Amino acid sequence: MFMIATRGCPYDCSYCFNHAYRELYAGKGKAVRSRSVENVIQEALELKQRYRPEIILFQDDTFILSQDWVLEFSKEYKDRVGIPFHCHFRANLVTEEIAGALHDAGCISIKMAIECIDDHVRNDILRRNLSFEELDRACAIVKKSGIKLVTQNILGTPGSSLDIDLATLRFSMKHRPSYAYATLLQAYPKTWICDYAKKHGYLEQDAEDYPASFFDRSMLNIPDKRKIERLRTLFALAVEFHFLYPLLRFLVRLPIEHISTLLDKLWRGYCIRHRIFPYSITIREYFHTIKVFLKTRWY
Numbered sequence: 001m002f003m004i005a006t007r008g009c010p011y012d013c014s015y016c017f018n019h020a021y022r023e024l025y026a027g028k029g030k031a032v033r034s035r036s037v038e039n040v041i042q043e044a045l046e047l048k049q050r051y052r053p054e055i056i057l058f059q060d061d062t063f064i065l066s067q068d069w070v071l072e073f074s075k076e077y078k079d080r081v082g083i084p085f086h087c088h089f090r091a092n093l094v095t096e097e098i099a100g101a102l103h104d105a106g107c108i109s110i111k112m113a114i115e116c117i118d119d120h121v122r123n124d125i126l127r128r129n130l131s132f133e134e135l136d137r138a139c140a141i142v143k144k145s146g147i148k149l150v151t152q153n154i155l156g157t158p159g160s161s162l163d164i165d166l167a168t169l170r171f172s173m174k175h176r177p178s179y180a181y182a183t184l185l186q187a188y189p190k191t192w193i194c195d196y197a198k199k200h201g202y203l204e205q206d207a208e209d210y211p212a213s214f215f216d217r218s219m220l221n222i223p224d225k226r227k228i229e230r231l232r233t234l235f236a237l238a239v240e241f242h243f244l245y246p247l248l249r250f251l252v253r254l255p256i257e258h259i260s261t262l263l264d265k266l267w268r269g270y271c272i273r274h275r276i277f278p279y280s281i282t283i284r285e286y287f288h289t290i291k292v293f294l295k296t297r298w299y
């Protein structure tokens, strides 16, 4: 079951809706709104009583914005709810105390964005405002805490390259996450990066044909675009199966997207089901999942 404890995010990442959202609603109240711990616990207890969920997925943009809130939540949740849960971290906010408290409360996996390992792309283009050391340290803390780490990575960013995207992949390989999401940068309208991409010729001025998913294709005019799109389909597999890494430069030159997209989807499904959000499933749900999966666009 899904829950949200905090709406909004105070950061300014250039590809995310949050900075545009804050401008749109400027002067109309607080952009970041956190519920009280007690209010969240009450909802979790109600869900527990009504539906007996096996796992709760907290969909807050960044679950650990307030350290005091997290520590209070961890204690109450452990004592009164006790259902395994998943949430999202931001690397600069990760401490051993926070990771330890959440693990103790039942946090089984977290997603944390790396996005791009190149300092210029990450901080000047994506405006992440995160150092390499913060990312490296946060990954190590999460792994040490016993919480399963899921990394989030963006390929095909303006100013990036195939070499940089491969370096981003190597960073995830080093930390051995339970899964490594890789997506293609989408410069959504009214975001800072959309204006940047148009100004620097990465995106047509009248661009409207956005893909349905950020896994599908890049809209940007970037070097090695086709290779980077193929790398995306191979990213998570190479992070898990290191023997693939030396083959990647060769593989991304081949028209293998149909098979690599299928393998990527199967691997993602396996990791979500067995590693990130493990839950039991009925035969009926199993066949329904396969039906939905087969309807999904392959490439």
Ligand code: SF4
Pocket (backbone or CB within 6 Å): 009, 010, 011, 012, 013, 016, 017, 018, 019, 061, 062, 090
């Ligand atoms: S930290 Fe995440 S949610 Fe917040 S602005 Fe950046 S990308 Fe968006």
